[in-house]
Amino acid sequence: MTDENENVIxxxxxxxxxxxxxxxxxxxxxxxxxxxxxxxxxxxxxxVVRGVGCLGGFCGACATYYRTKDxxxxxxxxxxxxxxxxxxxxxxxxxxxARKAIYDIQQLKDPKQDLFNLYPxxxxxxxxxxxxxxxPQKIDVREGVWKAVFGDFKSVSDMFMDCVMCxxxxxxxxxxxxxxxxxxxxxxxxxAHFTEKPAGLDQRIKEIQxxxxxxxWKKVLSMNExxxxxxxxxxx
Amino acid sequence: MDIHALQQIVHKTRDxxxxxxxxxxxxxxxxxxxxKYHPDFRASAYRPLRxxxxxxxxxxxxxxxxxxxxxxxxxxxxMTPHHQxxxxxxxxxxxxxxxxxxxxxxxxxxxLATKLRLGDSNSVMAQGGMQISVAPEDSPVTHFxxxxxxxxxxxxxxxxxxxxxxxxxxxxxLIGLGVLFDRQGDGNLHVKKGGGSSKPxxxxxxxxxxxxxxxxxxxxxxxxxxxxxEFAAAIELLSDGDGxxxxxxxxxxxxxxxxxVAAKSVILATGxxxxxxxxxxxxxxxxxxxxxxLCLAYRMGAKLAHIDTFQYHPSGAVYPEQLIGALVTxxxxxxxxxxxxxxxxxxxNELDTRDVVSSSIIRECEEGRGIRTMAGRxxxxxxxxxxxxxxxxxxxxxxxxxxxxxxxxxxIDISKDPVLIYPTLHYQNGGVKIDTNSETGVKQLFVxxxxxxxxxxxxxxxxxxxxxxxxxxKRSGLTAAARAQSMKQGQLTxxxxxxxxxxxxxxxxxxGVISPMIxxxxxxxxx
Numbered sequence: 001m002t003d004e005n006e007n008v009i010x011x012x013x014x015x016x017x018x019x020x021x022x023x024x025x026x027x028x029x030x031x032x033x034x035x036x037x038x039x040x041x042x043x044x045x046x047x048v049v050r051g052v053g054c055l056g057g058f059c060g061a062c063a064t065y066y067r068t069k070d071x072x073x074x075x076x077x078x079x080x081x082x083x084x085x086x087x088x089x090x091x092x093x094x095x096x097x098a099r100k101a102i103y104d105i106q107q108l109k110d111p112k113q114d115l116f117n118l119y120p121x122x123x124x125x126x127x128x129x130x131x132x133x134x135x136p137q138k139i140d141v142r143e144g145v146w147k148a149v150f151g152d153f154k155s156v157s158d159m160f161m162d163c164v165m166c167x168x169x170x171x172x173x174x175x176x177x178x179x180x181x182x183x184x185x186x187x188x189x190x191x192a193h194f195t196e197k198p199a200g201l202d203q204r205i206k207e208i209q210x211x212x213x214x215x216x217w218k219k220v221l222s223m224n225e226x227x228x229x230x231x232x233x234x235x236x
Numbered sequence: 237m238d239i240h241a242l243q244q245i246v247h248k249t250r251d252x253x254x255x256x257x258x259x260x261x262x263x264x265x266x267x268x269x270x271x272k273y274h275p276d277f278r279a280s281a282y283r284p285l286r287x288x289x290x291x292x293x294x295x296x297x298x299x300x301x302x303x304x305x306x307x308x309x310x311x312x313x314x315m316t317p318h319h320q321x322x323x324x325x326x327x328x329x330x331x332x333x334x335x336x337x338x339x340x341x342x343x344x345x346x347x348l349a350t351k352l353r354l355g356d357s358n359s360v361m362a363q364g365g366m367q368i369s370v371a372p373e374d375s376p377v378t379h380f381x382x383x384x385x386x387x388x389x390x391x392x393x394x395x396x397x398x399x400x401x402x403x404x405x406x407x408x409x410l411i412g413l414g415v416l417f418d419r420q421g422d423g424n425l426h427v428k429k430g431g432g433s434s435k436p437x438x439x440x441x442x443x444x445x446x447x448x449x450x451x452x453x454x455x456x457x458x459x460x461x462x463x464x465x466e467f468a469a470a471i472e473l474l475s476d477g478d479g480x481x482x483x484x485x486x487x488x489x490x491x492x493x494x495x496x497v498a499a500k501s502v503i504l505a506t507g508x509x510x511x512x513x514x515x516x517x518x519x520x521x522x523x524x525x526x527x528x529x530l531c532l533a534y535r536m537g538a539k540l541a542h543i544d545t546f547q548y549h550p551s552g553a554v555y556p557e558q559l560i561g562a563l564v565t566x567x568x569x570x571x572x573x574x575x576x577x578x579x580x581x582x583x584x585n586e587l588d589t590r591d592v593v594s595s596s597i598i599r600e601c602e603e604g605r606g607i608r609t610m611a612g613r614x615x616x617x618x619x620x621x622x623x624x625x626x627x628x629x630x631x632x633x634x635x636x637x638x639x640x641x642x643x644x645x646x647x648i649d650i651s652k653d654p655v656l657i658y659p660t661l662h663y664q665n666g667g668v669k670i671d672t673n674s675e676t677g678v679k680q681l682f683v684x685x686x687x688x689x690x691x692x693x694x695x696x697x698x699x700x701x702x703x704x705x706x707x708x709x710k711r712s713g714l715t716a717a718a719r720a721q722s723m724k725q726g727q728l729t730x731x732x733x734x735x736x737x738x739x740x741x742x743x744x745x746x747x748g749v750i751s752p753m754i755x756x757x758x759x760x761x762x763x
Contacts, residue, residue, distance in 0.1 A: 049489050049490075053356035053522060054360055058447050059355065061352070103459060157416055161637075162444070188455065192411070192414035196419070232384055
């Protein structure tokens with residue numbers, strides 16, 4: 001091995017991509033192995049408008065159902081985060097018409113009780129666990145729904161911090177619960193109503209209003225370019 | 237070589253590196269490094285604009301072509317409005333949501349239009365946090381100084397003072413809406429130290445700060461019943477003939493029809509340009525980051541600022557190939573992660589500003605101390621397992637769940653193996669020049685967020701973007717709403733476009749490029 005190649009990661013498919021056969025919405029295409037599901041759609045010549053968002057695994061726009069070769073199990077993924085493999089079959093999830101409750105988060109009087117008015121279906125979970133299995137973010141969704149119903153809003157907000165709101169937990173629910181929307185309500189209620197108000201923040205807002213930093217501002221803003229640069233250099 | 241074999245040098249040198257202190261560069265060394273290696277100084281990638289408000293100013297070729305591009309509108313255009321509102325917000329990310337919510341709360345009739353879905357944006361991906369000077373030992377003035385240093389002293393002082401002073405009240409507003417910021421034991425906001433900052437000032441929601449904020453803001457926009465136009469791409473602004481902005485024309489991406497919206501004010505919150513892949517760089521940006529707002533505002537006669545400078549985030553993923561350009565959060569370096577070359581050496585203070593760190597990575601790779609992939613990429617190691625070694629097992633998993641999951645999908649455990657990274661096109665430092673109300677040189681045309689320019693100078697400091705979105709989204713929304721009360725809707729014309737076209741013709745512009753781009757052309761063409 002020459003020096004030239006000493007620091008090279010083996011990745012032969014990068015040079016001569018192996019083509020694999022996949023099915024997009026039931027139609028066969030040949031695409032390079034290992035590219036993402038969304039890139040496979042582009043490679044196959046499809047224009048994608050709906051179904052692409054951040055391309056970083058955060059926005060939940062590209063929720064996709066897929067199945068690997070000879071496996072009967074249909075799984076879920078985010079199309080921008082999943083690599084294609086030979087024999088894979090996939091289709092994007094269409095927007096699902098789940099009902100979102102409308103509320104004024106700041107006006108809630110009893111958020112834990114209000115949950116049952118806003119989402120009366122939430123306590124009807126029949127424990128099938130399909131939502132948890134459908135979650136591409138590996139959240140224990142079923143557990144979250146139960147915790148919401150039992151008023152453990154803190155746990156729900158922790159568990160659903162990973163939620164990208166792709167909504168794949170929703171169409172599978174036999175009780176017509178939209179777990180991601182329930183969790184969003186619960187998390188917001190937790191933040192707005194059950195989390196301590198940070199005293200230091202109010203203190204800082206008051207200091208700014210009272211002009212505590214005015215002298216310092218005056219000094220800094222009256223400096224010429226050179227003095228300001230010199231002053232900046234002293235702040236480490 | 238096998239990737240694990242190549243990673244051995246990182247594991248072997250870890251203990252020795254932990255004892256090492258790497259000083260930040262002096263201002264002179266810093267300038268020298270940047271001038272030699274930063275992509276902003278690659279002269280061949282730039283050209284002057286031939287006409288328009290920034291005639292003679294240099295920018296990257298990719299952007300210049302679009303700014304000088306032509307509108308897709310031709311012949312008679314039916315200007316009968318489909319909607320009539322006080323405030324039209326274009327863009328559904330953080331700045332757009334903040335603008336719409338504040339304008340709505342102030343009593344204005346608002347439409348929020350976006351070419352993708354509400355919330356599909358860069359904001360949703362922001363992992364590092366939001367800079368707000370809440371720590372007792374910190375102050376808005378120190379925040380101002382740090383930002384100025386990061387921006388090479390080129391920041392607009394008025395804009396910057398407004399941003400740092402309004403930061404704390406923005407945090408309070410978000411907490412009231414239910415955003416779950418990380419807390420200390422005493423209930424106060426937990427703050428982390430970010431690159432280029434002298435004090436801990438990053439307010440976070442684990443490594444999901446942008447996602448958590450956007451979940452809440454989107455939900456609030458829907459709860460407030462603000463009218464949405466999704467999958468509606470702005471293709472031209474409208475003017476009253478006296479140079480004021482009076483609305484916009486959209487293309488409905490579902491049925492290709494035009495939608496005309498008459499508005500007393502327009503707020504552009506259209507974000508950045510990563511998907512133009514300037515200088516061939518991969519990008520961390522979302523699908524729609526094609527600089528549409530810059531093109532629309534430029535044709536209206538708004539001047540742009542600092543359009544020759546872009547931010548290349550030091551740590552974009554290089555391996556696996558599927559994650560190309562995806563961001564590896566700066567939080568890793570904030571918590572002590574080292575950058576390591578192929579020889580197992582550190583080569584920069586990892587918490588120096590983004591332009592310095594990116595330039596040093598490019599230097600290492602250009603001088604043959606990088607690690608190459610067979611896909612033709614090159615990068616350096618980011619020593620992620622160091623965090624577990626330093627702060628105890630489980631640190632990476634606990635502090636960076638989003639990133640763990642992202643790499644786990646490809647069989648990589650970042651708490652055990654270092655990650656290969658290279659700078660990725662991340663942010664447009666400049667944009668449309670605005671004043672402290674977020675208004676441009678064109679009357680009734682506001683710009684908020686990444687599409688605006690001046691605030692960040694020539695290099696944005698980590699964590700200042702989320703705050704920028706919230707502060708100037710708010711200011712634009714409130715100003716536009718207040719004006720609406722005493723204003724009449726102006727005429728809807730395309731006189732600005734006639735003028736722009738006449739100007740273009742004079743300069744022999746027959747490129748045939750249509751702008752805005754709307755979406756990048758990723759679909760493979762097969763002949």
